[in-house]
Amino acid sequence: MLVWSRSGRAVLWVLFALIFGVLFLAPLAVILLSSLADQWNGVLPNGLTTEHYADVVKGAAWNSVKASLITGFLASALALVSGTWAALSLRLQGDALKRLLGLLFFIPSAVPSVSVGLGLLVAFSHPPLLLNGTVAIVMIAHFVLISAFTFGNVSAGLARLSPDFEQVASSLGARPAYRLWHVTLPLLAPYLVAAFGLSFALSMGELGATVMVYPPGWVTLPVSIFSLTDRGDIFAGAALTMILVVATLVLLLGLERITARATGS
Amino acid sequence: MSEAVAIRAPAIRREPGKFGIVPPAALLALLFFYPLALIARQAFLDDSGVANVAEIVRVLHSRFFLNALINTVTISVAATAGCLIVGLVLALILAFVPFPGSGFIARLIDTFIALPTFLVTLAFTFLYGSAGMLNSGLMEVFSLPLPPVDFLYSTWGVVLAEVTVYTPFILRPLLAAFSLVDRGQIEAASVLGARPFRIVRQVILPAAVPALIAGGSLCLLLTVNEFGIVLFIGAKGVITLPLLIYGKAIQESAYQVACIIAVINIALSLGLFGLYRFAAGRLGV
Numbered sequence: 001m002l003v004w005s006r007s008g009r010a011v012l013w014v015l016f017a018l019i020f021g022v023l024f025l026a027p028l029a030v031i032l033l034s035s036l037a038d039q040w041n042g043v044l045p046n047g048l049t050t051e052h053y054a055d056v057v058k059g060a061a062w063n064s065v066k067a068s069l070i071t072g073f074l075a076s077a078l079a080l081v082s083g084t085w086a087a088l089s090l091r092l093q094g095d096a097l098k099r100l101l102g103l104l105f106f107i108p109s110a111v112p113s114v115s116v117g118l119g120l121l122v123a124f125s126h127p128p129l130l131l132n133g134t135v136a137i138v139m140i141a142h143f144v145l146i147s148a149f150t151f152g153n154v155s156a157g158l159a160r161l162s163p164d165f166e167q168v169a170s171s172l173g174a175r176p177a178y179r180l181w182h183v184t185l186p187l188l189a190p191y192l193v194a195a196f197g198l199s200f201a202l203s204m205g206e207l208g209a210t211v212m213v214y215p216p217g218w219v220t221l222p223v224s225i226f227s228l229t230d231r232g233d234i235f236a237g238a239a240l241t242m243i244l245v246v247a248t249l250v251l252l253l254g255l256e257r258i259t260a261r262a263t264g265s
Numbered sequence: 266m267s268e269a270v271a272i273r274a275p276a277i278r279r280e281p282g283k284f285g286i287v288p289p290a291a292l293l294a295l296l297f298f299y300p301l302a303l304i305a306r307q308a309f310l311d312d313s314g315v316a317n318v319a320e321i322v323r324v325l326h327s328r329f330f331l332n333a334l335i336n337t338v339t340i341s342v343a344a345t346a347g348c349l350i351v352g353l354v355l356a357l358i359l360a361f362v363p364f365p366g367s368g369f370i371a372r373l374i375d376t377f378i379a380l381p382t383f384l385v386t387l388a389f390t391f392l393y394g395s396a397g398m399l400n401s402g403l404m405e406v407f408s409l410p411l412p413p414v415d416f417l418y419s420t421w422g423v424v425l426a427e428v429t430v431y432t433p434f435i436l437r438p439l440l441a442a443f444s445l446v447d448r449g450q451i452e453a454a455s456v457l458g459a460r461p462f463r464i465v466r467q468v469i470l471p472a473a474v475p476a477l478i479a480g481g482s483l484c485l486l487l488t489v490n491e492f493g494i495v496l497f498i499g500a501k502g503v504i505t506l507p508l509l510i511y512g513k514a515i516q517e518s519a520y521q522v523a524c525i526i527a528v529i530n531i532a533l534s535l536g537l538f539g540l541y542r543f544a545a546g547r548l549g550v
Binding site for chain 1: 283285286288289290292293296297298299300301303304307351354355358359362364370373374376377379380381382383384385387388389390391392396398428429432461486489490492493496497499506507508510511514515520523524527530531534535537538542
């Protein structure tokens with residue numbers, strides 16, 4: 001405790017509540033309120049309605065929910081496999097190569113996502129790899145952007161793992177493949193789940209690269225929200241944003257529970 | 266003889282493991298570094314493969330590019346400064362003047378990292394937009410003819426939104442650093458009559474500096490690359506480098522110009538990434 005006087009603490013807590021309320025609570029509350037607002041001409045909405053949600057579920061917007069979920073799932077699964085693969089095989093390399101490759105695997109997270117999208121457009125707009133206008137290019141963009149985070153999370157988990165278990169398994173005669181499948185991966189499981197959850201959340205909210213490469217039939221949630229609000233349909237945009245927020249939070253909470261059960265904490 | 270074979274066998278089997286790095290590295294090279302190289306190629310060479318210095322010079326001297334560069338730097342520096350101040354104040358209260366539920370609140374702020382950035386801009390439209398809650402309220406109370414609050418569609422609207430979105434990236438390392446500060450030292454200083462401000466300055470801040478530097482450079486990197494917030498604000502005067510790349514490539518189909526700007530944006534980002542890695546590595550955050 002830093003401040004002992006009751007009034008001093010009260011002043012600081014009010015300050016905290018103000019900052020937290022204005023910056024974090026108000027935006028979420030107002031998105032929720034506007035997604036339910038009938039009409040909003042004054043300080044508060046004139047009435048509440050679930051119409052925007054009904055419209056969203058009926059209309060083309062539902063397709064973007066599906067597009068986002070499928071893209072997020074596939075891109076995250078691929079990123080999980082390749083990130084885990086990279087982190088595991090990086091351990092077998094020499095120090096200099098390990099540092100260099102470790103850095104290279106991280107770089108996609110530092111490049112602006114719009115540039116990642118631009119690069120994919122420039123590279124894959126002509127044969128032999130003509131991907132422009134396909135769903136695959138959206139998946140690839142998401143995979144590239146989240147792969148660095150998956151790799152980072154799995155590497156961090158791997159660094160925290162005690163090497164004893166693997167060494168014991170090895171000295172007992174377990175072959176590399178058996179050791180990987182029955183010792184290393186189960187120990188790594190909580191980190192893999194966390195990495196997958198973060199990747200999925202990042203993919204659900206990805207806008208910069210997607211807006212560069214998406215084909216007409218595969219509009220993800222953020223792109224859909226942008227076109228709705230750009231057209232002035234901000235209530236529908238808010239409803240779709242709420243769906244995105246709830247889907248992301250449910251996903252993260254669910255994965256957190258799985259992790260907690262796996263680590264027994 | 267059979268023993269010698271048995272001993273050598275694992276060494277032979279370990280060999281393919283070393284090359285196991287090839288598939289993920291090849292995937293990264295094909296899907297990320299190859300497109301990146303093509304951006305650089307298209308920026309520096311024209312269709313016939315000759316260096317197009319004139320075009321590069323024209324873009325670098327153009328008004329739209331310079332404006333975007335100034336906007337990007339101003340916004341990211343201001344937003345990072347804001348994140349550092351807000352993050353420090355919130356972290357100090359959460360760590361040293363805790364209240365019931367402060368742990369839950371810290372986790373709640375943490376989950377903001379997972380939410381899309383444009384959400385905040387959309388919310389700000391309802392809060393501070395010309396027909397938003399704040400303006401309607403003020404117009405009603407003071408019977409004003411015009412909305413009095415008009416910062417949202419300016420650089421400052423973007424800065425405020427970015428402060429909201431990126432403060433958790435400062436808060437997280439700061440709380441981790443604060444959890445290592447010796448509480449006994451603070452209490453001793455307090456018993457000896459040191460004022461809270463002095464304790465913060467002399468005991469807590471030195472412990473926070475590594476987290477502030479690492480978090481700050483990460484914020485700089487993320488705010489330079491931020492796209493969604495600026496796109497959703499949709500203000501004509503607030504064009505940053507990522508938005509300019511999008512506009513040139515998608516709306517104007519001027520791929521070469523987009524590539525030249527992208528090279529500069531990427532160089533700026535990689536420089537900041539290097540700074541972040543250096544700071545994080547040096548300071549052990």
